[in-house]
Amino acid sequence: MIDLYNWHTSNGRKLFIMLEELDVPYRTHAINIMKDDQFTPEFVAINPNSKIPAMIDQDGPDGKPFTLFESGAMLMYLADKHGKFLPPVEDVRNRYITIQWLMFQMGGIGPMFGQAHHFRRASTKVEYGIERYTKETRRLWGVLDAHLADNAYMHIDYSIADMAIFPWTARYEWQGVSLDDFPNVKRWYRALESRPAVAKAMGVNLAEAA
Numbered sequence: 011m012i013d014l015y016n017w018h019t020s021n022g023r024k025l026f027i028m029l030e031e032l033d034v035p036y037r038t039h040a041i042n043i044m045k046d047d048q049f050t051p052e053f054v055a056i057n058p059n060s061k062i063p064a065m066i067d068q069d070g071p072d073g074k075p076f077t078l079f080e081s082g083a084m085l086m087y088l089a090d091k092h093g094k095f096l097p098p099v100e101d102v103r104n105r106y107i108t109i110q111w112l113m114f115q116m117g118g119i120g121p122m123f124g125q126a127h128h129f130r131r132a133s134t135k136v137e138y139g140i141e142r143y144t145k146e147t148r149r150l151w152g153v154l155d156a157h158l159a160d161n162a163y164m165h166i167d168y169s170i171a172d173m174a175i176f177p178w179t180a181r182y183e184w185q186g187v188s189l190d191d192f193p194n195v196k197r198w199y200r201a202l203e204s205r206p207a208v209a210k211a212m213g214v215n216l217a218e219a220a
Contacts, residue, residue, distance in 0.1 A: 011035050011036065011037065011068045011069065012029060012034065012035070012036035012037070012065055012066070012067055012068070013036070013037050013039060013065060013066040013068065014026075014029065014036050014037065014038050014039065014063060014064075014065045015039045015041050015053060015056060015057070015062060015063060015064045015065065015066075016038055016039070016040070016041060016062050016063040016064075016216070017040065017041050017042060017043050017062045017063075017216055018214050018215055018216050018217070019043070019062065019177075020120070020123070020124070020177040020178045020180070020181055021061075021062065021063065021081055021120060021177070022062050022063045022081075023177035023180075023211055023212060023214070024063075024081050024085060024173055024174050024177060025063045025065065025081060025084060025085070026210075026211035026212075026214050027173045027176070027177070027207060027208055027211040027212075028084075028085055028088055028089075028095070028170065028173055029088070029211075030207035030208075030210050030211045031094075031095065031173070031205075031207040031208075032088065032092050032094060033207075034092070038214075038216065040216040041053055041062050042216070042217070043062060044217075048060045048061060048062060056077055056079065057079035058079075059079060061079065063079075063081055063084065064077070064078065064079040064084075065077070065078055065079075065084055066078075067087075067091075071091075081116075081174070082112055082113070082115075082116045082174065085112065085170040085173065085174060086109070086112075086170065089169075089170050095168070095169045095170045095173070096108055096109075096169055096170055097166075104165065104166060107165045108164070108165045108166075108169050108170070108171050109171075110165075111164040111165055111171035111175070112170055112171045112174050114153075114171075114175075115171065115174040115175045115178065116174070118150055119150055119175060119178050120178060122143060122146045122147055122150055123147055123150070123178045123181065123185060125139070125142075125143040125146075126143040126144055126146075126147040126184070126185045126186075127181060127184045127185070128143075129142075129143055129144075130143075130144065130184060130185070130186060131184060144185065144186050147185045147186075147187065148185075148186075148187065151179075151185075151187055151191075151192050151195060152192070154175070154179075154192070154194075154195050155192040155193070155194045155195045156194075157194075158194035158195055158197070158198045159194045162198070162201075163198070168202075172198075172202060173208075176199070176202045176203075176208065177212070179195065179199055180199075180203075180212065
């Protein structure tokens with residue numbers, strides 16, 4: 011059983027998607043970041059960085075509970091444990107190309123799209139921040155669009171790289187982006203949103219369930 015400590019953000023939805031795709035049992039513990047739940051001693055004991063998501067695999071690799079934070083690490087762990095959505099260790103080339111695109115989300119799309127969300131939606135408008143992060147966000151969309159011109163998915167087959175990127179692209183309106191401006195991303199986006207596990211994960215609203 012997986013205990014998932016999470017909230018319904020772009021970053022948090024990656025793990026909802028992964029667990030729904032794996033079809034494994036898990037329990038969700040709502041960490042309401044709007045109420046600073048991430049700073050409680052109980053959660054800090056799980057993730058000292060006070061960020062969602064985090065998880066405890068009650069059936070860890072040594073048969074004991076295994077705690078992880080950082081969404082990329084969690085995706086890789088689950089993929090390796092279940093042998094799905096990431097090429098195996100023996101397939102070095104394809105494994106690391108997939109990880110490369112996962113890191114592209116972790117180091118580029120997540121931070122830059124997140125800053126665009128912040129500055130574009132802030133009550134106090136800072137034009138420098140809006141211009142800087144909107145421009146960088148569109149550049150990253152262009153990188154995605156160029157790559158997906160010749161690829162159905164981020165690399166070969168549907169993988170944790172796609173799962174990581176998709177929830178961030180789902181906030182395209184917050185970024186001042188139209189899907190029509192990036193037709194290859196749009197085709198990929200429509201394919202992913204039609205997956206039942208993705209649709210279920212994107213529909214999670216822990217605020218309503220609380």
